[in-house]
Amino acid sequence: MADALSVIPAAVLRNLSDKLYEKRKNAALEVEGIVKNLATNGDHDKITAVINLLTNEFTYSPQANHRKGGLIGLAAATVGLTSEAAQHLEQIVPPVLNSFSDQDSRVRYYACEALYNIAKVVRGDFIIFFNQIFDALCKLSADSDANVQSAAHLLDRLVKDIVTESDQFSIEEFIPLLRERMNVLNPYVRQFLVGWITVLDSVPDIDMLGFLPDFLDGLFNMLSDSSHEIRQQADSALSEFLQEIKNSPSVDYGRMAEILVQRAASPDEFTRLTAITWISEFVKLGGDQLVPYYADILGAILPCISDKEEKIRVVARETNEELRGIKADPAEVFNVGSILSIARSQLSSQWEATKIEALHWISTLLNRHRAEVLTFLEDIFDTLLTPLSDSSDEVVLLVLEVHACIAKDPQHFRHLVVFLMHNFRADNSLLEKRGALIIRRLCVLLDAEKLYREFSTILEVESDLDFASVMVQALNLILLTSSELSELRDLLKKSLVNPAGKDLFVSLYASWCHSPMAIISLCLLAQTYQHASAVIQSLVEEDINVKFLVQLDKLIRLLETPTFAYLRLQLLEPGRYIWLLKALYGLLMLLPQQSAAFKILRTRLKAVPSYTFSSEQLKRTSSGNPYQIIHHISGGSNISEDGDIHEDEKNLHNGIKFTLRLQQFEQMQHLHRMHAKAQAQAQSTSSSPASPKEVERPEESTRPTPAEMSRPPSRSSRRGPLGQLQL
Incomplete structure (x- = not known):
């Protein structure tokens, strides 16, 4: 400190902590000149002493004016160092970042101003502190003081410019931080995050698509934000990513499919529509990659078929037909049991259209993979009897077709008639309201004489x-x-x-x-x-x-x-x-x-x-x-x-x-x-x-x-x- 005091006159240090901004500014110019001379002479020890003085005596001072003077002094020292500032950044940047959380809003404002001036000088060398700077800016974007927010936005734009032109930026180190911040609900922070995602995605050398599963859920979460602007920005970012997926030869569909399935059940209509649209594109593009996720995807599609919003219903129906049209081999990763379980669970839905499509799926599985489906017959048979009392004639007729398909085997035929008789005995209303329809339809689908003989x-x-x-x-x-x-x-x-x-x-x-x-x-x-x-x-x-x-x-x-x-x-x-x-x-x-x-x-x-x-x-x-x-x-x-x-x-x-x-x-x-x-x-x-x-x-x-x-x-x-x- 003695070296620093010998270099910087006492009057300059006194003015650097003055309550008047002009005096602090003039003192900072003095510091800039002193540091410039020291840099010219190559006296880096004294430069280090000056920086330590500004840090310890000013930026960490309990006096607000001292902290303000310290921040403007560090920025001036960086300007004075010019091209040689990089070797002193480890001393200069941390105290500035520490001031971003200062209780005094003016100190936070001057911290933004100081870091802005430092970043202008060092440019790319600044990247090593990117995660800390990003974290600080994320918090300042929601600052209670409008002036601080404004200063933070200016600094944010400069940092974005530096990152886009830098070849030292590490996306791998940044993604965990981004993923952690994506669930924040503050609208200012959300805007800040979407802005960064969009900027980074625009950089050709940065592969944001490869890391999309890490922050996709957060983007979908923003689609239900109360702010129209945030919803619009999130939707725009998602649309851009979806277009990139269509043009990309290799995409991790699996992880994203899990996220989309959850978001397809969102209470927010716009989120459901976007999720089901993505699922539709994935079914067309994913191919074999999506086979292990067919059951989960089906579980998301079937409820959407009965959605109150017509656009969602249309997309869900198209996706359902597309998915049912894909013929997969159970010997691979295609799990008949899991798909059958999903279809069975949807039979208890309150919506007719969903139950009808669930029955279509069971019928399709019976036609394509009869042997595999019959191994799960004990699990699904009771569930298939429940829709017989459904209020919808179409549901009843479809479930009878499924039963008739199962009953082609003699042992299952007897099983069906016995269970029907049991249900008629247990539920008088079933026989009264649906008995005629059930028996008549089974007579058409099966042998009428054989059916009557079995009943008898x-x-x-x-x-x-x-x-x-x-x-x-x-x-x-x-x-x-x-x-x-x-x-x-x-x-x-x-x-x-x-x-x-x-x-x-x-x-x-x-x-x-x-x-x-x-x-x-x-x-x-x-x-x-x-x-x-x-x-x-x-x-x-x-x-x-x-x-x-x-x-x-x-x-x-x-x-x-x-x-x-x-x-x-x-x-x-x-x-x-x-x-x-x-x-x-x-x-x-x-x-x-x-x-x-x-x-x-x-x-x-x-x-x-x-x-x-x-x-x-x-x-x-x-x-x-x-x-x-x-x-x-x-x-x-x-x-x-x-x-x-x-x-x-x-x-x-x-x-x-x-x-x-x-x-x-x-x-x-x-x-x-x-x-x-x-x-x-x-x-x-x-x-x-x-x-x-x-x-x-x-x-x-x-x-x-x-x-x-x-x-x-x-x-x-x-x-x-x-x-x-x-x-």
């Missing part, structure tokens, strides 16, 4: 009798009304002459026994009118309840539809179809006279041509055994509905054992009656407790013995409209 097999042993009855009624109604099942109806009409029709009739009969009206409908459809009459007359008082009458009302109305046109035409020949007449009159007698169904059927029967029956026909129709009459089928040939009576005509009636079938029906109805009584007793017990003996007596008195259940019911045991048929 499962329902035959169904323990929940109430559900079995409802399910059979639903299946029966679909069978009678759906255009998709016209071939199945045609096959059933030939049950008495066609082995395939007979097999189907027998297969359905076992489960159709759960519903009297379903059995009667099946017999009318199969033209087994004598058996239909026998079933009607086997009904007892407990069978004819409100539910029965509602089903009967539906059947009467169905008889007026085109499905039963053949039956109505057969009424033109009452002599040939006497059992048809008896069955219809039997139904008429079960209907309340004031009901609309009674009037419809009575009106139809009144239209039957009058016909005189022979005494033999009347005798047969009124005899105790309803199976001793010859039945006529279309074509003019006579067949019997009872193979035990006419052994020589077994081939004609296909060997259907109608006596056994009737026993099967009565036994099933007996189970239903016992079940209904048990329910009634349980309800009465809960409301008014009764003695055990009183609860047990009704069941004991009505339970038939095994011998009675195996014996065909006699006419006397049946309750129903008996008597001679008269026309």
